[in-house]
Amino acid sequence: xxxxxxxxxFICSKGNLDMVYPALVMGWAALGNGIDVTIFFTFWGMxxxxxKRQPHLEIAPVANTSMKMSLMGxxxxxxxxxxxxxxxxxxxxxxxxxxxxxxxxxxxxxxGEYLQMLVDGGARLYACKMSVxxxxxxxxxxxxxxxxxxxxxxxxDMSEGAQIIFI
Amino acid sequence: xxxxxIAGKTVQVNDEGFLTxxxxxxxxxxxxxxxxxxxGELTDxxxxxIDFCRQDAKDSGKAPTLRRITxxxxxxxKDMFKLFPKGPAKKVARISGLGKPEGCV
Numbered sequence: 001x002x003x004x005x006x007x008x009x010f011i012c013s014k015g016n017l018d019m020v021y022p023a024l025v026m027g028w029a030a031l032g033n034g035i036d037v038t039i040f041f042t043f044w045g046m047x048x049x050x051x052k053r054q055p056h057l058e059i060a061p062v063a064n065t066s067m068k069m070s071l072m073g074x075x076x077x078x079x080x081x082x083x084x085x086x087x088x089x090x091x092x093x094x095x096x097x098x099x100x101x102x103x104x105x106x107x108x109x110x111x112g113e114y115l116q117m118l119v120d121g122g123a124r125l126y127a128c129k130m131s132v133x134x135x136x137x138x139x140x141x142x143x144x145x146x147x148x149x150x151x152x153x154x155x156x157d158m159s160e161g162a163q164i165i166f167i
Numbered sequence: 168x169x170x171x172x173i174a175g176k177t178v179q180v181n182d183e184g185f186l187t188x189x190x191x192x193x194x195x196x197x198x199x200x201x202x203x204x205x206x207g208e209l210t211d212x213x214x215x216x217i218d219f220c221r222q223d224a225k226d227s228g229k230a231p232t233l234r235r236i237t238x239x240x241x242x243x244x245k246d247m248f249k250l251f252p253k254g255p256a257k258k259v260a261r262i263s264g265l266g267k268p269e270g271c272v
Contacts, residue, residue, distance in 0.1 A: 005253075025271050025272070028271075028272065029271060031248075031254075032233060032254050032255070032256055032257060033254050033257065034252075034253030034254035034257075106271075106272075107234070107270070107272050108271075108272050109234070109272070117234070117237075117244050120243065120244035120245045120248070121244055121245075121248050122248055
């Protein structure tokens, strides 16, 4: 075994519900295997750490070719949710509630609780400086556990030697 | 299946050093495995978790995941990482003579 501990860095750039869980699941698994974890949030990924946005992450059925009617337990095979239905008011909320149900069924916690578990397990969270400026955010807008607002250059220093996963 | 002698007792182990027969485990074996895992001398706080895992595995047939332990044993995630640093669920499972925990959460 080498002296340097293995280090995995996740870059979270998306805020859609389905794009939030991969870093949480893999980050938690990494901590469970004694691997150091850093998560860098940028662009739409800022939603994951922004207090006002975190409880309201959604998934839209429009133009999502993998989201089939069968997700709702209907025996409809490969039949998709028609885009024309997806544009109706309430359809995004409906798709989101189905996704929340599916996530809960496998025992995965909601995003806020999951992220807190990672922080408690030693994961280090950072927010992207450019995104903070772009969206007019401050450190006070973030959930507990976000250590700092850092530049892309800082990120390059922090991730030296680490394995980087971009989501 | 490979065997090895731990704390004066011959036990069956798998490739990763996990005991394959929970019934062969003793508290002395637990202490030796804790040293190997870098956990050191086991305290009451460690034993509380180990005893919970042994009982839970007996009831369910599998080693508990970390979320199961924190949810049901009344030990926080933070404390688990302090008691069993670098991979608590896996370490406590090995120390407790159980298989590797399965499941992603």
